[in-house]
Amino acid sequence: MNQTDLHQSAAPGFRTWSEPLDVVVVGAGFAGIYMQYALREAGFQSVVFEAGSDVGGTWYWNRYPGARCDVDSLDYSYKFSEEIQREWRWSERYAAQDEILRYFHFVVDRLDLRRDIQLNTRVTASHYDEASNLWTVRTDTGDVVRARFVVMATGNLSTANVPAIPGRERFGGEQYHTGNWPKEPVSFEGKRVAVIGTGSSGVQAVTEISRRAAQLTVFQRTANFCLPADVPTLRDKERQNYLDNLEQMREIARHSQYGTPYSQALLLHRPALEDDVETRNRIMQERWDMGGAALVRSWNDLLTNEEANRPVAEFVRAKIREIVKDPATAAALSPTDHPIGTKRLCLDTGYYEAFNKPHVSLVDLKSEPIEEIVETGVRTSKATYAFDVLVFATGFDAMTGTLLRIDFQGRQGLRLTEAWAAGPRTYLGVMTNGFPNLFLVTGPGSPSITGCVVVSIEQHVEWITDCLIHLRNNRLNRIEPALDAQDAWVDHVNALAASTLLPKANSWYMGANIPGKPRVFMPYIGGIGTYRRECNEIVEAGYKGFNMSAV
Numbered sequence: 001m002n003q004t005d006l007h008q009s010a011a012p013g014f015r016t017w018s019e020p021l022d023v024v025v026v027g028a029g030f031a032g033i034y035m036q037y038a039l040r041e042a043g044f045q046s047v048v049f050e051a052g053s054d055v056g057g058t059w060y061w062n063r064y065p066g067a068r069c070d071v072d073s074l075d076y077s078y079k080f081s082e083e084i085q086r087e088w089r090w091s092e093r094y095a096a097q098d099e100i101l102r103y104f105h106f107v108v109d110r111l112d113l114r115r116d117i118q119l120n121t122r123v124t125a126s127h128y129d130e131a132s133n134l135w136t137v138r139t140d141t142g143d144v145v146r147a148r149f150v151v152m153a154t155g156n157l158s159t160a161n162v163p164a165i166p167g168r169e170r171f172g173g174e175q176y177h178t179g180n181w182p183k184e185p186v187s188f189e190g191k192r193v194a195v196i197g198t199g200s201s202g203v204q205a206v207t208e209i210s211r212r213a214a215q216l217t218v219f220q221r222t223a224n225f226c227l228p229a230d231v232p233t234l235r236d237k238e239r240q241n242y243l244d245n246l247e248q249m250r251e252i253a254r255h256s257q258y259g260t261p262y263s264q265a266l267l268l269h270r271p272a273l274e275d276d277v278e279t280r281n282r283i284m285q286e287r288w289d290m291g292g293a294a295l296v297r298s299w300n301d302l303l304t305n306e307e308a309n310r311p312v313a314e315f316v317r318a319k320i321r322e323i324v325k326d327p328a329t330a331a332a333l334s335p336t337d338h339p340i341g342t343k344r345l346c347l348d349t350g351y352y353e354a355f356n357k358p359h360v361s362l363v364d365l366k367s368e369p370i371e372e373i374v375e376t377g378v379r380t381s382k383a384t385y386a387f388d389v390l391v392f393a394t395g396f397d398a399m400t401g402t403l404l405r406i407d408f409q410g411r412q413g414l415r416l417t418e419a420w421a422a423g424p425r426t427y428l429g430v431m432t433n434g435f436p437n438l439f440l441v442t443g444p445g446s447p448s449i450t451g452c453v454v455v456s457i458e459q460h461v462e463w464i465t466d467c468l469i470h471l472r473n474n475r476l477n478r479i480e481p482a483l484d485a486q487d488a489w490v491d492h493v494n495a496l497a498a499s500t501l502l503p504k505a506n507s508w509y510m511g512a513n514i515p516g517k518p519r520v521f522m523p524y525i526g527g528i529g530t531y532r533r534e535c536n537e538i539v540e541a542g543y544k545g546f547n548m549s550a551v
């Protein structure tokens, strides 16, 4: 059976598949696209449902001004295909959103994947039937499809967090969320603009909007550490050097801590306080000048020892004081409530400098909380500010938000919302007990966004594909992690996090940005290479911890 006769029309906009598929893939970002390609190559029948009107995942939705990747482009690319790696030419060291979207189009066309992807289709429910050992997947466009396996490739940052600030519906001007930005151009020229939120998205949006708006007010709840990242054009020589060493680069990335050869080469493999103050200062300055995350990819105890972390945090605060002319603004922009690196660092291409412009101002919500949004703008405890445009850069219900919004029902009607009521529970971040044949790409409990996520995605896609082939070769069709193996994995992930400073920050890694969300450190922090080894060992031990059967 081929893809074209998989479905029949029941009514306009409503489709039902007559035969069960092997796999339904949800999401057409980095994960879903490669997953679909790998499944097709392995001979499985599958379809991809994508909520957006185009492929690209996070790079489709996050088209806000200034959106740009903060991982080197040559690393933040698919590595499974040497042809793709060689044929595509990145123009800048950190690619901008529109270039990454063009890359997606290139890949999808190059691999002839468009025919397998159904756009404008959001999966709303997925129920498992024990007797038939099939999932029934439903979408908001009325599709009903049964499949043996479901692969969630929905990303870690795909459900926008719009805070419940009273009065938002009353605002008379334009309002946008960075994670759900319209396709149509948004003009800031001559306008009074507010940006609420100062994470990676806010920092990038503020920098760009400050160049266009008549007036910009930034509402900051927590100051974040931003590291400089000038965005040089990629030179042919650098590109060629990478391509000449492609296999070696891939191998380093796959077995490294953070998923990139660049960051692996920067690691110092010694505690910070082993160096004297002069040496430390020299290293910090060199790494500040290098840009990107070089400063924190350094001594091996920065994320485990507060004494080691403090001088690095203070180094950045001193830089902020140097750059920002107004001392009160500089003080408000200086993070003091978390060790550096325990919240996701921001990429800075002129953020701190923006506050020296006369039309840019900062409102520190710690001393002046927002009380409500009114028709003309924002009212805080101290003043009412008038705006034409409100930009919410308030982040995401990360890692679990998208999964928990789908009505998942596993064995005996077990709901995912119940199974994960106290926080996500997975085995390897790739499956969860009670939900047979449901796979997660970069799920909670895996390294996912702690490094170059494309490397983690590729590893999961390949692991899942190999697992499906293993089942097929052994005439098996059902896989589920054992509860004790999952409990042990969750304990392992928690213990790794507890041995670091990371749980100290109110980060989205901890679910702390969403009111009422369980406070659990969600990703695996042991490093991309170590995690890969652990996954491989489990496979070599006969998929230890997984129960497999034929139904």
Ligand code: N01
Pocket (backbone or CB within 6 Å): 068, 069, 070, 071, 157, 163, 164, 178, 179, 196, 197, 198, 199, 200, 201, 202, 204, 219, 220, 221, 222, 344, 347, 365, 393, 394, 395, 396, 449, 506, 508, 512, 513
């Ligand atoms: O989201 P965030 P993001 N009132 O959660 C504030 C990736 N990414 O979209 O810190 C007022 O980091 C919130 O305050 P607080 C990257 O992994 C990558 O910026 O919770 N403020 C915070 O300041 C990144 O980490 C790239 O106190 C409120 C901000 O909103 C992740 O996506 C670019 C609020 C949200 O920051 C998420 O980044 C962009 C409220 N009610 C994103 N609620 C690159 O590759 C929240 N905030 C460069």
